[in-house]
Amino acid sequence: MDLMERLAAHQRESARLTWRGSFAEYLAIVRERPQVAQLSHARINAMIQAAGIRETREGREYPFFDGQLFGLAPQIRHIMEYFEAAARRLDVRKRVLLLIGPPGTGKSTFLVLLKRGLEAYTRTDEGAVYGIVGCPMHEEPLHLIPQALREEFRRELGVVIEGELCPVCQWRWRESGENVEAFEVERIVFSERDRIGIGTFTPGDPKDLDTALLTGSLDFSKIAEYGSESDPRAFRFDGEFNVANRGLMEEQEWLKQPKDFMALLLTLAQEQNIKTGRFALIYADEAIIAHSNLHEYEKFIANPENEAMKNRVYVVTVPYTLRIADEEKIYRKMLEDGSLGHTHLAPDTLSVAAWLTVLTRLSEPKDKAHLTLLDKAKLYNGEAIQDFKDHQLDELRREDPREGMVGLSPRDAMNILVHAMGKTGVPCVNPLDYLQAAKSFAESGRLLGIHGPEAQKRFLELIHLVRGEYDKTVQKVVMKAFVHAFDESAQTLFVAYMDHAEADIAKTRLPDPITGELRDPDVEFLRTIEEQMGVSAGAAKSFREELLIKAGAAARKGQPFRWNDHPLLAEGIERKLFSDVRTLVRTTTSTKTPDEQQRVKIAAVTRQLEQEGYCPHCAGSLLQYAGSLLNRK
Numbered sequence: 001m002d003l004m005e006r007l008a009a010h011q012r013e014s015a016r017l018t019w020r021g022s023f024a025e026y027l028a029i030v031r032e033r034p035q036v037a038q039l040s041h042a043r044i045n046a047m048i049q050a051a052g053i054r055e056t057r058e059g060r061e062y063p064f065f066d067g068q069l070f071g072l073a074p075q076i077r078h079i080m081e082y083f084e085a086a087a088r089r090l091d092v093r094k095r096v097l098l099l100i101g102p103p104g105t106g107k108s109t110f111l112v113l114l115k116r117g118l119e120a121y122t123r124t125d126e127g128a129v130y131g132i133v134g135c136p137m138h139e140e141p142l143h144l145i146p147q148a149l150r151e152e153f154r155r156e157l158g159v160v161i162e163g164e165l166c167p168v169c170q171w172r173w174r175e176s177g178e179n180v181e182a183f184e185v186e187r188i189v190f191s192e193r194d195r196i197g198i199g200t201f202t203p204g205d206p207k208d209l210d211t212a213l214l215t216g217s218l219d220f221s222k223i224a225e226y227g228s229e230s231d232p233r234a235f236r237f238d239g240e241f242n243v244a245n246r247g248l249m250e251e252q253e254w255l256k257q258p259k260d261f262m263a264l265l266l267t268l269a270q271e272q273n274i275k276t277g278r279f280a281l282i283y284a285d286e287a288i289i290a291h292s293n294l295h296e297y298e299k300f301i302a303n304p305e306n307e308a309m310k311n312r313v314y315v316v317t318v319p320y321t322l323r324i325a326d327e328e329k330i331y332r333k334m335l336e337d338g339s340l341g342h343t344h345l346a347p348d349t350l351s352v353a354a355w356l357t358v359l360t361r362l363s364e365p366k367d368k369a370h371l372t373l374l375d376k377a378k379l380y381n382g383e384a385i386q387d388f389k390d391h392q393l394d395e396l397r398r399e400d401p402r403e404g405m406v407g408l409s410p411r412d413a414m415n416i417l418v419h420a421m422g423k424t425g426v427p428c429v430n431p432l433d434y435l436q437a438a439k440s441f442a443e444s445g446r447l448l449g450i451h452g453p454e455a456q457k458r459f460l461e462l463i464h465l466v467r468g469e470y471d472k473t474v475q476k477v478v479m480k481a482f483v484h485a486f487d488e489s490a491q492t493l494f495v496a497y498m499d500h501a502e503a504d505i506a507k508t509r510l511p512d513p514i515t516g517e518l519r520d521p522d523v524e525f526l527r528t529i530e531e532q533m534g535v536s537a538g539a540a541k542s543f544r545e546e547l548l549i550k551a552g553a554a555a556r557k558g559q560p561f562r563w564n565d566h567p568l569l570a571e572g573i574e575r576k577l578f579s580d581v582r583t584l585v586r587t588t589t590s591t592k593t594p595d596e597q598q599r600v601k602i603a604a605v606t607r608q609l610e611q612e613g614y615c616p617h618c619a620g621s622l623l624q625y626a627g628s629l630l631n632r633k
């Protein structure tokens with residue numbers, strides 16, 4: 001389909017959505033599809049669930065947010081508990097949903113997803129919305145049904161009818177002699193740009209703030225025409241509360257707003273009513289989501305004058321992610337929205353950035369004797385550490401409720417990356433460049449999350465920790481590049497280990513792979529790998545038995561059991577393979593005048609690294625750095 005055909009298709013779709021009919025025709029639509037008359041919370045809940053629900057070990061996940069929000073699955077579950085209950089018209093719908101967290105945690109992104117989602121959803125048949133033609137608030141046409149008849153209509157149509165006509169429609173109702181046929185109905189599509197169904201309020205200069213921004217204002221040019229300030233035709237129903245009717249209202253930096261603004265919002269949430277000076281309460285159906293930072297929330301909570309307000313908010317804390325893999329996904333998403341130009345990012349650069357950023361958000365573990373800060377980060381990242389159990393991980397997370405509420409933000413990480421790109425002088429940024437830029441940034445006082453000499457000292461210590469972890473990665477990457485067909489070699493070594501371990505435990509013999517002659521299991525071979533893992537001779541038998549049990553359990557489930565399925569054994573196999581080639585790697589990568597054989601090997605290794613995402617420049621830098629590391633040992 002070419003561009004003109006796409007444009008024509010879009011115009012046809014827009015024409016399809018332009019429907020206008022009588023109130024009787026709308027009743028027929030409601031009878032056939034009652035969801036068109038659902039309230040705002042139910043509509044948002046239906047929109048999110050329409051994308052599916054994924055059951056996981058940790059709980060439900062919602063594909064609606066896939067690829068956009070990372071590391072916020074628990075928070076999204078809490079938010080969905082609110083919407084699912086509100087959709088059933090439980091009392092929780094009368095609360096302001098308040099998202100609290102530091103900058104850069106995804107609060108605004110969450111709201112953008114809901115807004116764009118509603119705009120798209122109301123263009124579908126499932127999410128269709130209809131309003132009274134000429135109503136400034138695009139209100140539900142069922143408001144035309146008198147209170148005395150609503151219970152009968154509810155039973156007949158299977159819908160709840162809530163709310164009253166707005167002042168303009170009330171005036172028209174009286175002028176028409178209460179004739180519903182005088183009112184037409186149209187299909188409406190939510191649009192933040194067109195100010196239909198989606199309202200956003202951002203407080204500006206306190207001197208310029210006026211509640212009319214929320215509730216609408218008088219149109220002085222119409223007062224002379226209609227003769228009264230109380231005539232609804234002389235009023236502009238263009239406040240954000242009016243605009244957001246039937247949909248979503250976002251309140252940015254809500255806790256920084258004056259109390260009269262906060263009170264208006266709470267009244268709207270609690271009573272579904274907008275109060276203006278000219279009219280009685282105006283009904284409005286909208287889901288209200290506010291967000292603010294932790295500092296403002298703590299001030300709000302500490303103030304006893306806010307006691308009544310506290311019971312009218314539903315708080316969800318939105319911290320920074322503490323999972324390194326999710327933090328890295330955030331960076332990749334941020335980079336997708338722009339362009340690196342000709343700058344190449346070496347593999348592990350974003351991983352190192354994520355490590356450093358996440359470490360700034362973690363508090364030191366209380367049991368420092370058995371758990372380091374790096375161990376804690378790995379546990380949060382889903383890696384196995386020692387014999388740590390799931391319930392212990394839950395206890396670890398509860399040690400400091402403020403964890404994830406302080407530290408560097410993803411924006412800080414991107415600022416450091418930009419600094420690194422400007423300093424390297426080469427078309428490539430590698431992890432060492434990033435760490436050097438982070439050090440420079442901190443020492444110059446440009447990291448807002450690092451205040452004072454103590455914080456700066458700790459940050460430099462974290463850089464040192466991350467550098468140590470990266471050094472291990474460098475050696476693994478280079479060693480694997482030198483070991484031809486590393487995965488195949490590791491699996492072969494694993495199979496041999498399992499065969500000899502099984503024979504040793506069962507007290508049986510193994511056939512020689514060449515002669516076929518039965519031989520005793522090679523215990524010395526087993527120990528060469530176990531020693532790499534730190535498994536003592538006394539613990540060797542129980543370790544081998546544990547492995548065989550896990551292998552048997554995997555086999556019964558029809559699942560493969562490979563060399564890297566047991567973290568400790570994988571580490572032993574890696575070290576065994578690396579020890580066999582360490583001398584070759586050291587001499588090849590560190591010599592300044594390689595001979596012909598070494599040049600051939602370096603060229604082959606470089607090609608292997610390029611297949612894994614390295615450019616010639618960062619591959620060369622990696623090999624040079626690996627040589628310097630190995631020569632220290």
